[in-house]
Amino acid sequence: MTSEKHTHIPLLSVRLAVPSKLGDRQVPTGIVKEATAGPVAVTEMGLAGDFQADRRLHGGPDKAIYHFAAETYDTLKQALPHLTSRFSSPCVGENFSTLGMTDDSVYIGDIYRVGSAVLQVSQPRMPCWKLNQHVGNGHMMALLIQLNQTGWYYRVIEPGDVSAGDVFEQLDRVQDDFSVADIWQHWVHLREQKKQVASPISITGLSPQWRFDW
Template structure:
């Protein structure tokens, strides 16, 4: 592939199902789809979200996770750990797109790609949540994903169309080469008092409103928001 064109290895969807304790539902369990699917503004046909407040929608229609990370995760796992079996094929992280050759270091917010008959734009990094803890049977998995910056990223859909495994993912535009996904993650989670960068994030029009609002609030308050409710698995009622 050329510098600006990659292959989509796998397209995945999932349906709402129980996850963990009673009453907990999720569609994080994604499976490969062989036929071509319609990608609408709110996501892939047949792909479900149990919590539409935090998943799916116009700004998070499609989740992309690099298969490049899977070998790194396997190397860090202990033999016999429950979650290791999930790291043999795409879908472990609830992704809709799986590729090799693209990572958080090489993808920038605002990048526009042609995939099959659709046009998509990178909108934000994925913010890992406690459902990863349950899925991998590790209480710290969501924090590990956040701390390693192996989060993947989301797209908004600019033009709906059919997509499928084997399609090329061609980058057509890069309006913000100074803002790779990895930098957004570093500013939000590591360099948490870099107020100049946070202010720049808050004014970045291609970034999702929720991320811009978080950056603006931190600049105004000089306080880092709590991540506990997102990262820590809820206790049983």
């Protein structure tokens, strides 16, 4: 059965990283983001003017732009009510925010036009310890993984420009078996079974580093 496609989903915000530092060790980070009002150029490496402190873990062709569902902040408020004031975009460091696209309804390989750019969903976002420190809660990373709601990355198929208020139009769904949340569910299962995430898997559009044995 073919899953329903996303059309006319407004892009609520476009945010670019502000070089910042975390903790007593003053570790560089790009998790702090600020909104930009005008058009932003989209290149194969991401949004013009964006910043990644550690390019081993963030950025690059398969992690060019990070999208987080605004709906997930309501879930986080319920789970950690004492941090309610923190939970709004761009708390987790997202570039894009929307209502109407979630980790359950977005599928690996989905292709979207937004503004004049064409993007493809490539993988879930793997949270890191910097998120815990940024939010001020040592369980944030684990909570998002437990919820299967970490957001997703795009690779850029066609460069262009994007602005807040542009709409997402789904051009293609190349497979409808594996949502972003499905990938996390299996990853957690492998961890629970103490199996290695190593063997290749054939899911169209999935980043090479996430191809594992099912």
